Amino acid sequence: MSLAVEPLKFFARLLLAFVGFFAAWLVVGPGYTRFLAALAELTVSVVDRPTHVWSAGTTLFFWPRGYQPPNTPPSIAAEWIHANTILLLALMVATPASTWSAKIKRSALAFLFVLLWQVLDVTLAIQFGYATQLDPHSYTASTRYRLALFTNLAMYLDTQIVPFMIWAGIHFRQLLAMAGTMRGAAAAARADQEQGKSRPQRHSA
Numbered sequence: 543m544s545l546a547v548e549p550l551k552f553f554a555r556l557l558l559a560f561v562g563f564f565a566a567w568l569v570v571g572p573g574y575t576r577f578l579a580a581l582a583e584l585t586v587s588v589v590d591r592p593t594h595v596w597s598a599g600t601t602l603f604f605w606p607r608g609y610q611p612p613n614t615p616p617s618i619a620a621e622w623i624h625a626n627t628i629l630l631l632a633l634m635v636a637t638p639a640s641t642w643s644a645k646i647k648r649s650a651l652a653f654l655f656v657l658l659w660q661v662l663d664v665t666l667a668i669q670f671g672y673a674t675q676l677d678p679h680s681y682t683a684s685t686r687y688r689l690a691l692f693t694n695l696a697m698y699l700d701t702q703i704v705p706f707m708i709w710a711g712i713h714f715r716q717l718l719a720m721a722g723t724m725r726g727a728a729a730a731a732r733a734d735q736e737q738g739k740s741r742p743q744r745h746s747a
Contacts, residue, residue, distance in 0.1 A: 552636055559632035567628050574627075575600045575620045581657075582664035590669050604668050606676070616671045623663045623700060630656050630705035637713055648712050655708045663700065666693040
């Protein structure tokens, strides 16, 4: 099986895979949000304070554990956090691999990386919520600034860069080889062109 990434075929496979994963995510999104809430609850409770994190649909809510939450507790739109999973998995499936087993293993590794990033996202967002809304007096001004910086940076990277960063990192050697092949083909084309120019022109009498 050729591992070369042919642009037109790649983009066609990418589009089909994206549509398929998007349709599936409409079904599994709420369940995945519950899973993300459980992981984030554990992480926030370790790095900050005991916190109850729960979900409704694709929205996450949080409140200090042991206290009765209000009718409208702080919330996080989780669909914006885990939307990067759709693009990442589509990229992984669309990229050629030697076998389907290799493709599945790479996709599982990519999913693990993006899941860790999503847990980091939610953890930072909850800490930012504590620092700015629920308990600002427990945080210094410099800590609030750092939390604002890292929370916004992590979320801006989410859908725009993180899927491509993980995909390119896993396929780094394959992409390098493809780039080398393209450079070689371009160099050969230039050499042929220069050779053609250097040939003497025949003039008819």
